[in-house]
Amino acid sequence: MSLRAIKPPHETRTRILDAAEALFMQHGFEGTSMRQLTAEAEVNLAAVNYHFGSKDALIEAVFRRRLDPMNAERIAALEQLEKGAASQPLAAEAIIRAFLGASLRMIEDARGGGRNFIRLLGRTYTDPTKQIRALIGQLYAPAMKRYKAAFMRSLPELPHDELVWRMHFMFGTLAYTLAATDTVQLIAGCKPEDRYDARLLEDRLTAFLAGGLLAPLPGRDNVRKAA
């Protein structure tokens, strides 16, 4: 937590985080025991409590390690986009691509554990534990705010409520797509290797999400906040 020595740069900590990432993805939080985890990381059983304090604190650390830089990258991508467009509103599709980029680039990093994390993240959006969802939400909030503002500038004619819902839908599509491991095969025989051609996936996701975001307003007679 303080100034660190230069010698062994948190090797034990890192090994624990890597093992936790993989095992949490595979078996869930409660389904992964400290004994499994420390065995996989090849560290002592007490190491987790020594370095992180508790299992819950470890879970939080697993998310902070990746999510902070990922969302920073997301915001940076949006800012660069806005810089290039002067004060013109951006195309919705470009905003979508900027948002997807950070996740999809990470899913290509199979060796470094990025793919594990992304899948874990996709699952955790709907984790039953309120505490964990709150953490994820808190870590996402700044990026979410910026992107919402960008979409509002890009689509001034789309009612605010509708935008919020459509962002919700978009987020869900992404989360589910990232979390799913073999669900595609459920729908139809589909070569699962496709899923990791990130460029192709990005094109498909972007087309689908842009179609949904720009769809005509719902309802025959334009459902508004009638209530």
Place this chain on the structure above:
Amino acid sequence: MSLRAIKPPHETRTRILDAAEALFMQHGFEGTSMRQLTAEAEVNLAAVNYHFGSKDALIEAVFRRRLDPMNAERIAALEQLEKGAASQPLAAEAIIRAFLGASLRMIEDARGGGRNFIRLLGRTYTDPTKQIRALIGQLYAPAMKRYKAAFMRSLPELPHDELVWRMHFMFGTLAYTLAATDTVQLIAGCKPEDRYDARLLEDRLTAFLAGGLLAPLPGRDNVRKAA
């Protein structure tokens, strides 16, 4: 297991299933202990093992109780739609509405536990346990097959791979939307009561999903990464 008296027709079984549905939704499978569960159901601790055999078998029973009739309803809705249209291909939006209907009608059933189940179901699509995902997939398979065929007839120009992916995206959007409890508020201040106006939600979801399903194909004419 035989003819039942008139008084308590599986009352214990039903109470266990109801309590399990609620607690699994709230705390997850591993996060719910048999002692919590039997206390909530006001039955003896041993009752679950007596009536279902094991906790895992109880989990399976929870899903079978609701999913079998729900998917039967889904298929029936599609068949009625096809009957009304003679041999004409259906409008994609009508197919989407038929698919959504079963889920959204159930989410309005708050008293009967349907809402609990639907949220639980949304979460379980991405459950880490392979066994559970396999069960869900197996229970969904027949309906999925029929709807895929209907979409193929409705959109003959859409390549097969693309359809599979877009159905995957649609399924993800629905699952996430149903599973989420307070995620909408994460994106923006939004009255959470809105979520349970099923008619409004159906209109919004249908518009979004139809927009995505019918979106222009990704690739050459649309891909122009402007750096």
Place this chain on the structure above:
DNA sequence: TTAGCATTCAAACGTTCGTTTAACTACCGA
């Protein structure tokens, strides 16, 4: 060398887990 600190380690802590047992109750057909 020695004192101080961060880290690792084997062992044990008390608790809770899912499941099993055997005794007990209520009811129905013979």
Place this chain on the structure above:
DNA sequence: TCGGTAGTTAAACGAACGTTTGAATGCTAA
């Protein structure tokens, strides 16, 4: 009336859980 079946009950089972302990280890600075 009686025997058998279905269901309920309190108590206990061994195993696994997250966490804590106190001693041992290795390194750095004085």
